[in-house]
Amino acid sequence: MFKRFFKPKEIELGGINFIIKYTVRKNMKRMLLRVEKKGEIKISLPRSLFLNANSFILEHQEWIIEQHTQLIEPFAEGSVFYFKAKKYLISHHRKPLFIKSSTVFLDPSRAKKQSNAFYTQKAKAYLPKRLEYFRQKMQVEFSELRFYSCKRKWGSCTSQKRITLNPYMMKLNDEMIDYILVHELAHLKHMSHSKDFYAYVQEFIPEYKRIQKEITTLSSIF
């Protein structure tokens, strides 16, 4: 039977034992990799590409290991720390977080707190000015701006015209940040993600579709 080929398989990458779980999707054209759990690789693929799956995984082994380390130990020595889409390598010390050339020094015992504080501080210094720049261009008004970090959302806008921004968007690059800001401001005119909404967004961010895709790809990392 064909089915047996899709049983989970084991593979060793960089000294780590992974289980590969396959999901066959009819309408997919290419393969998609994900590392969501410790020691687990998920691959979605069309049936026709099944025989290519192993070489696809081997081609991406560096990326898989990086994702895995990021997942199980996000602040490990040598792990990647993103700020404005630039990669910094983590180095441990026992003092407050600081960045020097391409290294970020942080205290592993307080890493989560330190990085939260870092992104919040950067967000508060950068985002309000940028938001105001687009607000004037778009000629909209909001009632309040808040900062709130959450895993699932980069930003939100309520019907009371309150805008909430996720400080972690400071991990992204400038055009991605701009798109998120314009997206939330556009909700002041159109609450739902209608055609009119996206037409309005496009007036200010012509390449929003490409940028939106890039953000989605990165969101699985962050």
Ligand SMILES: [Zn+2]
């Ligand atoms: Zn929206």
